[in-house]
Amino acid sequence: MRQITAEDVYLSFIGLPVNERARFFAMLAEPVAQTQNFSHEQVFGHLAGARFTAHEAAEYLGVSIATFRRYVAHGKLRAKEEVGRSQLFATEELKLFKRALQEVRKPRAVSAA
Structure with a gap:
């Protein structure tokens, strides 16, 4: 069975509609948000x-x-x-x-x- 790579995940991610990408980041941020504060530059600097x-x-x-x-x-x-x-x-x-x-x-x- 083939293992999923980071590149596979990335290629799937960039194929998502913009609103789904935003939802994904919101889901990632939920557990971290209580313990860390990120600046706008850290999140959106790219x-x-x-x-x-x-x-x-x-x-x-x-x-x-x-x-x-x-x-x-x-x-x-x-x-x-x-x-x-x-x-x-x-x-x-x-x-x-x-x-x-x-x-x-x-x-x-x-x-x-």
């Missing part, structure tokens, strides 16, 4: 130079693809490069935009008048 497709970028931002396309159409986000008809978006720009979205979505304190 993505620093990565490019996201429109669908991956929309998922990362937590918006629908239609909303994401509106952001692009209105110049709020720009593709870093184009490959054929596909647009690819830079991780750093998406990260900054996500922070801006979170600031807008924060409930604002109402002052007593």
Whole structure:
């Protein structure tokens, strides 16, 4: 019987849809999360130079693809490069935009008048 190798696992992993990959990391992190705190850089540092497709970028931002396309159409986000008809978006720009979205979505304190 053939033993599964790390390469087999990796090749299976990269074939998973993005949401399943995220679920996998969440499952791995559960037992470790109580004992260790990882920085954003430690967890996502390998993505620093990565490019996201429109669908991956929309998922990362937590918006629908239609909303994401509106952001692009209105110049709020720009593709870093184009490959054929596909647009690819830079991780750093998406990260900054996500922070801006979170600031807008924060409930604002109402002052007593």
